[in-house]
Amino acid sequence: MPKVLVVDDDAHIRELVRLYLEDEGIEVVQKRNGAEALEYAENHSPDLVVLDIMMPGMDGWDLCAKLRELGDMPILMITAKDELADRIKGFKLGTDDYLVKPFDPTELTLRVKALLKRYRITCSQTVQLGDLQLDRKSYQVVYKDGLEVTLPMKEFELLYKFGSYPGQLFTRDHLIGEIWGKDYEGDERTVDVHIKRLRERFAEHESDFRIVTLRGLGYRLEVCRD
Amino acid sequence: MPKVLVVDDDAHIRELVRLYLEDEGIEVVQKRNGAEALEYAENHSPDLVVLDIMMPGMDGWDLCAKLRELGDMPILMITAKDELADRIKGFKLGTDDYLVKPFDPTELTLRVKALLKRYRITCSQTVQLGDLQLDRKSYQVVYKDGLEVTLPMKEFELLYKFGSYPGQLFTRDHLIGEIWGKDYEGDERTVDVHIKRLRERFAEHESDFRIVTLRGLGYRLEVCRD
DNA sequence: GCTTTTGTTCATACTGAGTTCATACAAATG
DNA sequence: CATTTGTATGAACTCAGTATGAACAAAAGC
Structure with missing residues (x-):
């Protein structure tokens, strides 16, 4: 079951997103601001992050950059206005997709699902554990010396x-x-x-x-x- | 080098796209309509398709559906107007991304690159598998010693x-x-x-x-x- | 037409991952 | 130190998940 982190200071939007995504069997975790989101992401590795650019405190850009340091989970940005410059900036920061407010929840759902699907295929989920490497794509443990055990x-x-x-x-x-x-x-x-x-x-x-x-x-x- | 098929009846747009994508080291092939595009795609398996919805003859929807039957190459649609219904329809058909006319070529470039990255495009249609070589065009397996098996x-x-x-x-x-x-x-x-x-x-x-x-x-x- | 190749379904046997259990062990509690 | 509570461990067991052969269907060659 995919786990999506939704970051927005507006509770209404968070709820809207939650309703639609949960209908698709996606688990939704809500956070109000960048700090909370970052803390959660550090400890729970969500499969995807939906975040609003305009937030008090740490804004979407900072959060995006920091999330990128944690791993390469897909990020979908929600922008208040359709500023091309913003979108370009976002792409450079590693955002995977965009939505412009006001957005249709159905489209959000479709984009989230598309991203999750792609991510499954392309991104290797791997964890380093001392000399070991755990590869979730192959359910294998790779030793330092190259030995692989399933x-x-x-x-x-x-x-x-x-x-x-x-x-x-x-x-x-x-x-x-x-x-x-x-x-x-x-x-x-x-x-x-x-x-x-x-x-x-x-x-x-x-x-x-x-x-x-x-x-x-x-x-x-x-x-x-x- | 990734190969992108651009389908549009407007030569100006095709050229615009070509200029920008070739700057990024992407090979661009242009086709004017759905029929030509489909024929090309069947024989040359482009890595990505950029297509305009509004075209004479076979429209973007039909082409999208037919391309999907060929394989799962990413498809980026260009829509004349920002119709949500269109976008949803497109997603259901398997489109991967959208752009609304008039679009900024820079953004197109970014989206194309993001899609290619996401699909982790490998341009050759053959896969090396130990001593074997798998040729997707002929459905043949070529052994090291030259023996070919279909x-x-x-x-x-x-x-x-x-x-x-x-x-x-x-x-x-x-x-x-x-x-x-x-x-x-x-x-x-x-x-x-x-x-x-x-x-x-x-x-x-x-x-x-x-x-x-x-x-x-x-x-x-x-x-x-x- | 007929034969051959390819794809699917089904029944059966088989395997081993996962679970349960009984017992032994270790840690906390008074 | 005796008792209680929680954990470790080996082994047995169970059954979901898989392999496999063969029958069947459908398409492709001839």
């Missing part, structure tokens, strides 16, 4: 999750929700088994990270620095 | 797809959408059979690649390193 789905998803947010605590509940799906009706303890398998998988390789148990809370990935 | 369409398209993105995971759903067409209403499992046939076709030849199953996910082409 992990089972759940194991990969878990490691990818941990690797995306090193140091962050994940409750079993949260992991189940994100990886298994919110309507999973099995035993929460199955997470333990997969963690165990991940541990023994990388135990032999003297890896520079480990998954730590926080008793009563969950798990956390710890990167060992030398 | 594959059945589906098998070739599959192998070509895999060969174009080695290591990348493809879900059955995605393969069906790209090769069979988005409105295919058959059993998804038919992919399995074609994969199986591809496997047994190249099993005897000791090939340096293989199609790997990712349980619950799809398939992936793995190139064996020596």
